[in-house]
Amino acid sequence: MANSAQARKRARQAIVTRDRNAGLKSTLRTAIKKVRKAIAAGNKEAALKQFQESQSVIDRIADKKVVHKNTISRTKSRLSQAIKVMAA
Numbered sequence: 001m002a003n004s005a006q007a008r009k010r011a012r013q014a015i016v017t018r019d020r021n022a023g024l025k026s027t028l029r030t031a032i033k034k035v036r037k038a039i040a041a042g043n044k045e046a047a048l049k050q051f052q053e054s055q056s057v058i059d060r061i062a063d064k065k066v067v068h069k070n071t072i073s074r075t076k077s078r079l080s081q082a083i084k085v086m087a088a
Contacts, residue, residue, distance in 0.1 A: 024061050024066045025066060027057060028057070028058060031057045032054065032079070034054055039082050047083050051083055055076065058075070058076060059072070
């Protein structure tokens with residue numbers, strides 16, 4: 001339990017930040033799932049278009065340091081590679 005005013009305020013701020021980050025992580029996972037779904041559908045052009053749309057969302061969340069930049073980089077690389085190996 002927080003015993004000082006500063007600690008109480010930090011506890012309140014932590015709750016707000018946790019909720020905000022949870023929402024951003026959910027948005028991130030949704031964007032990645034959309035790309036994976038487009039890849040699974042087998043249409044390379046649609047998958048590429050979805051990847052480009054999702055990339056801006058992914059980068060925006062990475063800039064806010066909700067998840068580590070290397071995690072985002074690795075994810076984008078794997079999605080890009082999966083699109084490249086698709087049959088045209």
